[in-house]
Amino acid sequence: MLLVQGYFLVFVALELGKASRLLPQMKLSPPALLAISFSLITLLGAGLLAMPEMSRLPNGLSTLDALFTSVSAVCVTGLSTFDIATVLTFKGKVILMVLIQLGGLNFITFTSLFALLANPGIGTRYKSMLQASYSAESLETSVQLTGQIVRFSLLFEAVSAALLFISWGDQHFATVGDRIFHSLFHAISAFNNAGFSLYTGGLADASLLGNVPLGLVIALTVVLGGLGFRPIYEVFSYKALKHRRSNPWVHFSVNTKIAVYAIAILVPLGALLFFILEQHGTLAGQSPAM
Numbered sequence: 001m002l003l004v005q006g007y008f009l010v011f012v013a014l015e016l017g018k019a020s021r022l023l024p025q026m027k028l029s030p031p032a033l034l035a036i037s038f039s040l041i042t043l044l045g046a047g048l049l050a051m052p053e054m055s056r057l058p059n060g061l062s063t064l065d066a067l068f069t070s071v072s073a074v075c076v077t078g079l080s081t082f083d084i085a086t087v088l089t090f091k092g093k094v095i096l097m098v099l100i101q102l103g104g105l106n107f108i109t110f111t112s113l114f115a116l117l118a119n120p121g122i123g124t125r126y127k128s129m130l131q132a133s134y135s136a137e138s139l140e141t142s143v144q145l146t147g148q149i150v151r152f153s154l155l156f157e158a159v160s161a162a163l164l165f166i167s168w169g170d171q172h173f174a175t176v177g178d179r180i181f182h183s184l185f186h187a188i189s190a191f192n193n194a195g196f197s198l199y200t201g202g203l204a205d206a207s208l209l210g211n212v213p214l215g216l217v218i219a220l221t222v223v224l225g226g227l228g229f230r231p232i233y234e235v236f237s238y239k240a241l242k243h244r245r246s247n248p249w250v251h252f253s254v255n256t257k258i259a260v261y262a263i264a265i266l267v268p269l270g271a272l273l274f275f276i277l278e279q280h281g282t283l284a285g286q287s288p289a290m
Helices: 002-025 030-049 063-074 090-105 107-118 124-134 139-165 176-191 212-227 229-236 238-246 254-278
Strands: none
Touching (some): 030 090, 063 090, 090 176, 139 176, 139 212, 139 229, 176 212, 229 238, 229 254
């Protein structure tokens, strides 16, 4: 059964690649294409989550609960009308993780990537749509940025998952595979700022309190994901770095500067204010490490 379902997902991905060839023929503006893409993936996600085998409920998730969860995952808000940790089965959690990834990366990115791979000679008009979507200076940059977004995101998530794998401490897992899945799920959720967790109490779960390495890895992953794709591309791309070194007069874009400076100021300031305001409240009785 699992093999059949895996084949089905591969089939859907291939069909998506074929369908993406039609995108240049659709006279849609980037905002319209983005809205349609999100709507379609949200409905597909809701349909999958509503299947009986995706949850432990006798009759499966209700249509409203499935739709709400799918919208929340694709829009990376982290809201849910039920306890993700106990209600969803492993398959349901995998679907949720995929929806978070699609929503965080922006579904138009995957659509664009499929289109570019399926048809390298794609029209200038569609590339212009990509340029508008990414606010890129040129068509070449917009096409490069599409692949860079996917590569950088997967790379950061993989590194985060690996660090989380060794940061769970004494946390009990049924199998190594379960530990890997928990690491991957929380890495994807953190990088995409989704807020979903496989623990009923989230990171406030009693079994996770005091795990400083785990908290630091997730916090750093959230910060990197919050930078945005363009700043990540400019800061971490080897090509961009090499270009700036050979051309000293080239600086980071205004968007990147704002994102980096804002995070560098707001994160420490927010942490300090939270500590001052909550040291006798939420943080009362806890050690600094917790």
